[in-house]
Amino acid sequence: MAGEGSFRHRYVVVEGVIGVGKTTLVHQLARALGGRTVLEEFEENPFLPDFYRDRRAYALSTQLFFLMSRFRQQEVLAQGDLFMRRTVSDYLFDKDRIFAQLTLESHELAIYEQLFEVLRPQVATPDLVIFLRADHDTVMRRIAARGRSYELDMDPAYIAELADAYVDYFATYDGAPLLTIDTTRVDFRGRSHALDEVLRAVTTGQVPRVLDAELRSAGQQPSLPGL
Template sequence: MSLALPDHLRYIAVEGVIGAGKSTLARMLAEKTDARMVLESFEDNPFLERFYSDPERWAFQTQLTFLASRFRQQKALATRDLFQTSVVSDYTFDKDRIFARVTLDGDEHQLYESLFSLMEPTIPAPDLVVYLRSSVDRLMHNVALRGRSYEAQMDPAYLAELTDAYDRYFFHYTRSPLLIVNATQIDFVKEPSHFEELIRAIRQMRGGTTYFNPPGEMQLSF
């Protein structure tokens, strides 16, 4: 049975580091709420596989390609579907800047920031961001399970650096209401109660920052 999103939550974006479960949760939310689903088209980036094999050589090309792709996709969100007015996405436009701060430096990062700053004000802000915050061990486990060849040699140190970058970014995030989810402990696929509790927490969001732990788990620290 579908459960429509309340009127103040027409656009929800799910965020998190590689392997956090963003796309899985976005699909489940869209199905549960009868919303239009928007997934990032990362597989269209021709530089991604080369980036994982040689980050210093291919970081700039990879990042600019993602920036252009995400900009086009996010701008299209301004066009509402006539029959499905709610949207659930598995990323935010802000994601691009988080990754760029990790992968770029010097003149390349300055050029990237100039381009991002021109684009960002024209992008619609989500009504809610759900940040799936997970441990590096859990991220590595999830990455291994999905079995993408270009992720096979992913360095845990890279995921740790991304996790730190995400934490710093969302610690200061105020553009949208923010729900920070303890994704290390939650299993919204295998534990229906976790998903139902998360749905309830999402529907109750009105503003500010809220922390979500599955029932019976220790409080999340941030």
């Protein structure tokens, strides 16, 4: 476990499209660092199952619920000991815009943006963002393997479009130090070279822009479908 004095990034966020392995890595990092986890509360959004069946009809209600839910969670963190404890989260508040821009009509987006601009200044900025990506087939296998009922109606084309939107967003992201990892052939469920490399970046503050080449050269085996 990293010592208190060596911990350079106290608030770490892991991001990426659904099924890419965010929550797995969050739990591993929190366990190794002796920190706490802050997880996105998908199951509590009552509009989500309907959204996956009819995105157009339920886009605004789904998006506004997520925005306010994430903000309330961030408010609790800000009032507590966010900067006194190591915290690892599986979402970046700012990424909410990725979904909004992808799913909302222009008049809906205008309403959303007004609310987002009021809330955003009150949210803490992470010390490090880890962006996970994987190829489309791998993501779809992982989604199917975990068998969440509300995910089974997802349109594969929407997931592919969402993954591309994530890549575009993080290509220009400059809100915090950013580490990008291709998880197509990386399994974070056990202690591995991949996890050790991520922990090194988190604890030393020496963050390469991309970790893919280092992980591939270390001979990582293909990840299992349920990651």
